[in-house]
Amino acid sequence: MTVLSVLDPVRVAEDYATLDHLCGGRLELIIGKGNDPRHYPLFGITEEEQWESLSERYALLKKLWNEENVTWQGRYRPSLDNVTTQPRPLQQPIPIWHGSASSTISTELAAKYGEPIFSSNTFHPQAKYKALIDHYRERWAYYGRDPKDAVVGAGAGSLYLANTSEEAVRRFRPYYDAFTSTAAAQHNQSPFRDLEDNIKNGPVLVGSADFVIEKILNYHQAYGHQVLSISVDGLTEAEQREQMEWFAADVAPVLGREIPSTVWESQSATPRQDILSVQQA
Numbered sequence: 001m002t003v004l005s006v007l008d009p010v011r012v013a014e015d016y017a018t019l020d021h022l023c024g025g026r027l028e029l030i031i032g033k034g035n036d037p038r039h040y041p042l043f044g045i046t047e048e049e050q051w052e053s054l055s056e057r058y059a060l061l062k063k064l065w066n067e068e069n070v071t072w073q074g075r076y077r078p079s080l081d082n083v084t085t086q087p088r089p090l091q092q093p094i095p096i097w098h099g100s101a102s103s104t105i106s107t108e109l110a111a112k113y114g115e116p117i118f119s120s121n122t123f124h125p126q127a128k129y130k131a132l133i134d135h136y137r138e139r140w141a142y143y144g145r146d147p148k149d150a151v152v153g154a155g156a157g158s159l160y161l162a163n164t165s166e167e168a169v170r171r172f173r174p175y176y177d178a179f180t181s182t183a184a185a186q187h188n189q190s191p192f193r194d195l196e197d198n199i200k201n202g203p204v205l206v207g208s209a210d211f212v213i214e215k216i217l218n219y220h221q222a223y224g225h226q227v228l229s230i231s232v233d234g235l236t237e238a239e240q241r242e243q244m245e246w247f248a249a250d251v252a253p254v255l256g257r258e259i260p261s262t263v264w265e266s267q268s269a270t271p272r273q274d275i276l277s278v279q280q281a
Helices: 009-022 047-066 104-113 126-142 165-180 183-188 195-201 209-223 237-258
Strands: 029-032 070-072 080-083 096-100 117-119 152-154 159-161 205-207 227-230 277-280
Touching: 009 047, 029 047, 047 070, 047 104, 096 104, 096 126, 104 117, 104 126, 117 126, 126 152, 126 209, 152 209, 159 165, 159 209, 159 237, 165 195, 165 205, 195 205, 205 209, 209 237
Parallel strands: 029 096, 096 117, 117 152, 152 227, 159 205, 227 277
Antiparallel strands: 070 080
């Protein structure tokens, strides 16, 4: 993911086109405006400008990837005169997802360009993110597209599996307390009283494999997402490996049977209609 609201689109265009070549055309990019207000002054914009900045910079990024000899003038970077960024992207086009967390401005931008969204689904109850996803599909249809072609991905908060839900809560609690004490978490003002409240009413996946599966299926019923991002950020290296292996063995196979996904099927010799695509954050 790149926080495009504060970055130079020329640099982003060249850096990620280079990465596209290095990975053999497997790059997919999530753009977003960020969720930590401390970074805006570092890059010369105010928090109030974040949406306008993101929109302008994204339009320029698209132009730089789609055209050569670009002449351009805007507000958030110096003008360009007959510029062609190098290297040119290997993919035509590079797939782009729009990060969505708090505003219909992001879902509107994604629908306007006909591109998928990735709901952060991290800090708030399900209803808030569902409203944004519903708005995305409504605006997708407004622009003359079939709503069934709209693609949605979603985060899931932190993952922590154990033999029992009680054990998972006990082992994960120190990490949760550390996460919620950060400046970014304080800014986002979590509506959840504590870890138990977040497990019951929020997005974190903490519990037994059966509990986590049931919760993911509940969120899929609300969102209709085809890609799931799970996070083991902040855990020890040993626990990260443990959690990913546990998820792959006990959770992913069930999701593959229960949730259809057509994302990336055109890139594979084997259709992936029966697979929930899972990304590790």
